Amino acid sequence: MAIKEAVRPGGRSARVQEAVHQAVRELQTIKARDELTVPQIAERAGVTPSTIYRRWGNLSELVADVSVERMRPDEDPADTGTLAGDLLAWGQHYLEEMTSVPGQRALNDVMASAHDERRERCCRYSESLMTTLHDRALSRGETPPPICKLIDGVVAPMTYRLLYDRDSATVDNLQRWIDCTLQDGDAGVACRQ
Structure with a gap:
């Protein structure tokens, strides 16, 4: 599966990405990593779980994507x-x-x-x-x-x-x-x- 957002997307796509990334960052401050679930993240971000699965494939890839952004200066x-x-x-x-x-x-x-x-x-x-x-x-x-x-x-x-x-x-x-x-x-x- 190819990653669609090689460059920062614009418009709705950017808003979804930022909301989901923010939800992951927030949840990581209050939950252990192995307690995170896609439905929790989706609820907090205001998107459906299918949006997350469609865009990132699974929880591990979503967390990796958030981690890459953390490394960006x-x-x-x-x-x-x-x-x-x-x-x-x-x-x-x-x-x-x-x-x-x-x-x-x-x-x-x-x-x-x-x-x-x-x-x-x-x-x-x-x-x-x-x-x-x-x-x-x-x-x-x-x-x-x-x-x-x-x-x-x-x-x-x-x-x-x-x-x-x-x-x-x-x-x-x-x-x-x-x-x-x-x-x-x-x-x-x-x-x-």
């Missing part, structure tokens, strides 16, 4: 005056959020989704964020490594550690990943950009 990352500082400020915030119980659930939901499109959206969020930081560094006169190097050197190890070795997803390791990435510059980088 709400605003540009802080401008600290240097690329190293920007990466550290963003990374600290991301680690704090993703090591929390809701953050871990969001990561697990996205990884468990049967739809590659959800993981691809997370990838696009990371690429967009690193592009923002890269371009900001350029505008300040810095010489940042390519965007793919920022992703491979900072985002990839953070993601791996958050998924498979959460205890090593630390600010100290983040600082090390940033230092190594910025220190190496363009050396040995084969980008697919």
Whole structure:
């Protein structure tokens, strides 16, 4: 089954999506995850259960879709005056959020989704964020490594550690990943950009 809402839909479709997503977020604050049901979500959102099944297929895919949206940055990352500082400020915030119980659930939901499109959206969020930081560094006169190097050197190890070795997803390791990435510059980088 293909996901219909690869881009944010407009009109009624957007209103339904927002109402259902909001209902899931609200219910997750008052109920354990295994207590959530499609009929409860539908009632709270003011839609029929068939609307949810038609659009998302099942509860797991709906929760994964809500989790992907949770990972989308709400605003540009802080401008600290240097690329190293920007990466550290963003990374600290991301680690704090993703090591929390809701953050871990969001990561697990996205990884468990049967739809590659959800993981691809997370990838696009990371690429967009690193592009923002890269371009900001350029505008300040810095010489940042390519965007793919920022992703491979900072985002990839953070993601791996958050998924498979959460205890090593630390600010100290983040600082090390940033230092190594910025220190190496363009050396040995084969980008697919």
